[in-house]
Amino acid sequence: MSKAPKVRIVALPRVTLAVVRYGAALALLAAVVGVAAWAVRAPAEPASGGLHGKVHITFKGANKADAAGVVLYLTGFAEPAPARAAELAQRDKRFSSALVPITAGQSVDFPNLDPVFHNVFSPSPVRPFDLGQYRQGESKTKQFPSPGVVDVYCNIHPDMAATILVLPNRRWATSASDGSFESSGIPPGTWSLFAYSRFADKPVRQAVTIQGGKVTELDLTLEEVRNAVPHMNKYGQPYRGEGYR
Ligand SMILES: [Cu+2]
Numbered sequence: 001m002s003k004a005p006k007v008r009i010v011a012l013p014r015v016t017l018a019v020v021r022y023g024a025a026l027a028l029l030a031a032v033v034g035v036a037a038w039a040v041r042a043p044a045e046p047a048s049g050g051l052h053g054k055v056h057i058t059f060k061g062a063n064k065a066d067a068a069g070v071v072l073y074l075t076g077f078a079e080p081a082p083a084r085a086a087e088l089a090q091r092d093k094r095f096s097s098a099l100v101p102i103t104a105g106q107s108v109d110f111p112n113l114d115p116v117f118h119n120v121f122s123p124s125p126v127r128p129f130d131l132g133q134y135r136q137g138e139s140k141t142k143q144f145p146s147p148g149v150v151d152v153y154c155n156i157h158p159d160m161a162a163t164i165l166v167l168p169n170r171r172w173a174t175s176a177s178d179g180s181f182e183s184s185g186i187p188p189g190t191w192s193l194f195a196y197s198r199f200a201d202k203p204v205r206q207a208v209t210i211q212g213g214k215v216t217e218l219d220l221t222l223e224e225v226r227n228a229v230p231h232m233n234k235y236g237q238p239y240r241g242e243g244y245r
Contacts, residue, residue: 053218067179076191079169081105095162111139119155
């Protein structure tokens with residue numbers, strides 16, 4: 001008989017404790033849901049905008065039929081680089097791409113897919129490097145921490161040439177054959193737009209204003225003045241004759 005009250009006395013606080021805990025948990029949940037709902041409603045950042053346009057290329061005064069491959073990029077705001085590395089492969093004694101836009105901080109893989117050696121290097125002050133020679137199937141990786149233009153060549157094959165554009169953000173676009181391009185997710189503001197070709201003396205620059213939820217239309221003309229970029233080998237010397245290839 002004397003044990004029964006003890007059981008009741010012990011059991012009662014447990015129930016009370018459970019109610020208190022449950023209540024506290026409900027209150028916490030309500031608080032979390034409330035904060036989450038506020039976070040969803042409150043725009044943390046203003047809505048982004050888009051860019052759509054067309055770039056026309058002239059070469060020695062005439063319109064160029066194929067306007068593909070111009071890189072349109074914006075400066076004035078920065079974004080973190082994607083974790084994924086970009087790629088510039090060596091295949092059939094060419095670089096896989098002539099113009100490679102990346103974001104500052106991003107890496108580039110340089111796989112050799114050819115049965116011959118290459119020696120990829122850059123003389124550009126923003127990121128000079130010399131990868132040395134390596135076999136088919138092997139690759140080297142380089143990171144590019146600062147924005148700028150990085151010209152890339154092969155010390156063995158003078159016709160191999162590419163440019164890595166290290167940009168401050170990810171909002172670049174590449175023109176299609178008809179010159180059209182588009183980019184989205186751009187923060188609102190007035191930025192500098194550049195149209196870059198390896199064969200122009202300098203990129204075309206133009207101010208653009210991006211408004212949230214709107215697409216800004218653009219029409220640009222870029223003048224190309226050459227179709228090859230003369231360069232020296234990694235020692236700053238002219239390449240030797242054809243036999244050296
Ligand atoms: Cu090569």
